[in-house]
Amino acid sequence: MEEDFEFVRATLDGDFSAFERLVDKYHGKIYRHLRKMVSDASVAEDLLQDTFLSAYRGLQGFNRASSFSTWLFRIATNAALMYLRRERPETVEYDDRIMSELADVLTPSPEFVSTPLEILLSMEGKAKIEQAIEQLPVIYRSVVILRDVEGFSLEEVATIVGASIPAVKSRLHRARNIVRESLTSYYIEKRSPRSL
Amino acid sequence: MKKCKDFCDRLSDYLDKELGENECILIEEHLDNCGPCSLIFEGLKTTVLVCSKGISDEVPEEVRARLKQFLRNNCRTD
Numbered sequence: 001m002e003e004d005f006e007f008v009r010a011t012l013d014g015d016f017s018a019f020e021r022l023v024d025k026y027h028g029k030i031y032r033h034l035r036k037m038v039s040d041a042s043v044a045e046d047l048l049q050d051t052f053l054s055a056y057r058g059l060q061g062f063n064r065a066s067s068f069s070t071w072l073f074r075i076a077t078n079a080a081l082m083y084l085r086r087e088r089p090e091t092v093e094y095d096d097r098i099m100s101e102l103a104d105v106l107t108p109s110p111e112f113v114s115t116p117l118e119i120l121l122s123m124e125g126k127a128k129i130e131q132a133i134e135q136l137p138v139i140y141r142s143v144v145i146l147r148d149v150e151g152f153s154l155e156e157v158a159t160i161v162g163a164s165i166p167a168v169k170s171r172l173h174r175a176r177n178i179v180r181e182s183l184t185s186y187y188i189e190k191r192s193p194r195s196l
Numbered sequence: 197m198k199k200c201k202d203f204c205d206r207l208s209d210y211l212d213k214e215l216g217e218n219e220c221i222l223i224e225e226h227l228d229n230c231g232p233c234s235l236i237f238e239g240l241k242t243t244v245l246v247c248s249k250g251i252s253d254e255v256p257e258e259v260r261a262r263l264k265q266f267l268r269n270n271c272r273t274d
Binding site: 133 | 201204205207208209212214231232233234235236238239240242243244245246247248249250251252253254255259260262263264266267268270271
């Protein structure tokens with residue numbers, strides 16, 4: 001984190017290569033986040049470029065109230081949400097009550113939890129995880145990606161998405177259960193005699 | 197008397213270590229004695245684990261190259 005602050009300071013002093021070090025360090029995570037947020041690869045690339053350009057132009061306003069990565073993810077998340085609200089508003093709207101009811105359907109599954117990790121993380125398994133996350137409403141998708149994929153704390157996720165910590169916890173609870181249900185159904189189906 | 201659903205509603209927070217000691221003890225006691233809830237909790241843990249490991253952050257080389265060129269063109273002229 002201190003290293004990031006040094007790069008920020010050097011960039012502000014006119015050392016563009018210091019900014020490129022920050023780009024090298026974070027562009028993979030930001031791209032992954034944007035790909036999951038908007039799905040479309042070319043849109044994600046445009047937003048990736050916009051995110052780093054906005055960060056560069058706004059660097060003077062970065063005040064160390066958060067880590068550089070939290071600040072950067074906030075810029076990227078806002079860019080993605082602005083894009084989605086403008087181009088695909090139906091993907092941003094969601095019915096909290098319906099999502100709550102969906103998350104209340106809990107299926108205990110020995111098939112899923114007993115599946116070896118190497119199968120869960122095989123090419124097919126990874127595709128299923130990505131699909132399950134992509135099917136979430138974007139508001140829920142963002143908290144799962146930030147918390148469970150990127151490993152931000154709940155406080156950091158709240159800062160990035162501009163929501164309260166209780167709201168983040170509630171969305172995370174529902175989102176995780178929806179992803180779990182999706183994976184559970186998949187592995188039950190996969191292990192059923194008919195699929196053998 | 198709490199129902200299974202009340203416990204399941206707290207499992208995500210439990211996983212994130214967001215609950216107090218007393219509530220953790222109640223949940224652990226319930227999980228020890230309730231097979232279905234225990235499976236749901238294991239499923240939730242597995243879900244979080246595979247999300248953390250199952251998604252690549254590799255960027256296609258051409259995307260990386262275009263990003264660097266874009267920034268060189270637009271940042272340095274500011």
